[in-house]
Amino acid sequence: MIAYVVAAVFLALFGAGVLRDRRRFSNAVYLGLAVTFLCLGLLAGLADAPPGVAVTVMVVVLLVLALGPVVLAGLLCANGVTMIRKEGVRPANLLSLLAGLGMFGVMGLMVAAVVSHSKTLSIVVGTLLMIVGYVSFLFLCFIGYAFLYGRMRIRRDADYVVVLGSGLIGGRRVPPLLASRLERARQVYETLAGRREVDRTPVLIVSGGRGPDEELAESHAMADYLLERGFPADRIVREDRSRTTEENMLFSKALMEAERPGAECVIVTNNFHAFRAALMARKAGVNGQVVGSPTAAYFWPSATMREFAAIFLEYRSVNLGICVALVLAGCLAYVVA
Template sequence: MLAYALPALFFVLFAFGVLRDRRRFSNAVYLGLTVVFLVPALLMQVQRMPTPAAVAVTVLILLLPSLGVLVLGVFLVLNGVKMVRKEGRSLANLLSLLAGLGIFAVIALLITAVGTASRTLVALAGTTLLVVGYVSFLFLCFVGYAFLYGRLRVRRDADFVVVLGSGLIGGTRVPPLLASRLERARAVYERQARRGTPPVLLASGGQGPDEQLPESRAMAAYLVERGFPEDRIRCEERSRTTEENLAFSKKIMEEAVPDHRCVIVTNNYHVLRAALLARRAGVNGQVVGAPTAAYFWPSATIREFAAVFLSYKLVNLGICGLLVLGGALALLAAG
């Protein structure tokens, strides 16, 4: 039972963190550490099984991650090619392709290091594996907790439903990505309206250099054209980024209802980062996600993770730097 002490401790920290404020990235890390320390505890239990069964289960547990990495690499490369064909060759659209190629590059480095038995390559491969392992752990924490967060219910009624804007097609028309957010916001509004307390829908989005009107105005027009009550819509027209969406929307909500609650609507890949930013901005509300095209999700999720990773750059880059330094010292010691 002692083997379960660490996973139990991290699970308690995770549960306490979620109850305190589910919009914390530390919750994701505690959940990840729970799983990391639970695996060896389960392996210890497996060793008590009859020998053939124990060997089979152990081999399966050890092989699954390796096979999973290969399958993930192939998937990301294929998805990246599809993403480029559909969305174009911007850096954001290349992320899944680059991640897939990166996986195969690390595998090639490991095989070469083992095959040549070069101390330099072994040290380089080991250091690379440590850095990639650290980043991969955080990425899995991010994806796993984002999945869980997106399924936690918003239990209290809101005064506002805030819809985060995105770029317009041709400078005037709502694209499918934004339409998905608006339809989800409408569903949230209608569910609460049926209980007799309809919230205000706050469309948040300013006017970009290639747009003919503020995104929030286009969003409002989209809703009104589809029968949404115009008197229940307000617009925030100054924001250019998610941070500004939240800051300017908060000001509008505080002026109308000082002790307000809100629900923030974005796309599912953006939910966790939007929640982290909402907490940082002091916005009293949770975030819900709208569906996103399946092919778009991997690159978008990688982009969101990169933004979260860099928002804690002092810690994350510091740890990566220490891992690289450790590899360099190991190489010097081996030489």
């Protein structure tokens, strides 16, 4: 019963947080804690369930706990190989492979600890599992809330649609990833334009400067892409100074504030990037919601882990502090044991 009460409290905090501002990572944590305590309450309630139901549920849970990590690690390694084959060998493309190998490494240490009966190794593995458990919990919170955030409807009319750049092919051509953002931005623009009066038609801002290996600014290539497909030229504004997502936000905000102070916007990026972009928009003071465009399935795992790592480090004082505390707890356990 207590678990259900705690779950209800965290669910209420989650609801209040979403109403106050959707763009908070605390919303993801509240949701994750609510689901966790709800599951604990359901498991505790198995004691009153019919014997057949209780046994079946426990067997399923044990199978998931035993086989789930092995299957997940194998899938991550397979995805890592696919990423290398299709995208090349770059640090960002190795994340899923490294995560899968890391999971196999931890499982190997667990087996070694059991077989060797080593106190030191057992405590090391226990400490490592606590850290992995903490990081995994945050990652699941991130995945769950990012999924929900990406499916929240645009609840307000917006004055602007802002498309974030992502690099060009050959220094001047729009790649499929960026084309997906532009097509999604066109859909959002058309939806908003259908709700507005003629003299308040939204404006589409393409945001992206010129990189060191690019022949022209990303925003110019993005605008050309839209113009070639019949988008009205007088509804496009080019922000061509930014080099990072933070600068996309700040420079686009300056353009919006200069024309329409207090303007609302919808920011368009890819779905794996939407929630972190929303956190960055909130930090930059941009009054807007972020929506995502589709991404190739093979690209999603590594990209999502990269986004989570960036958010984890954004709150590094708290997260690294907790990890250090877990290591100290392991050290204390070693001294006491």
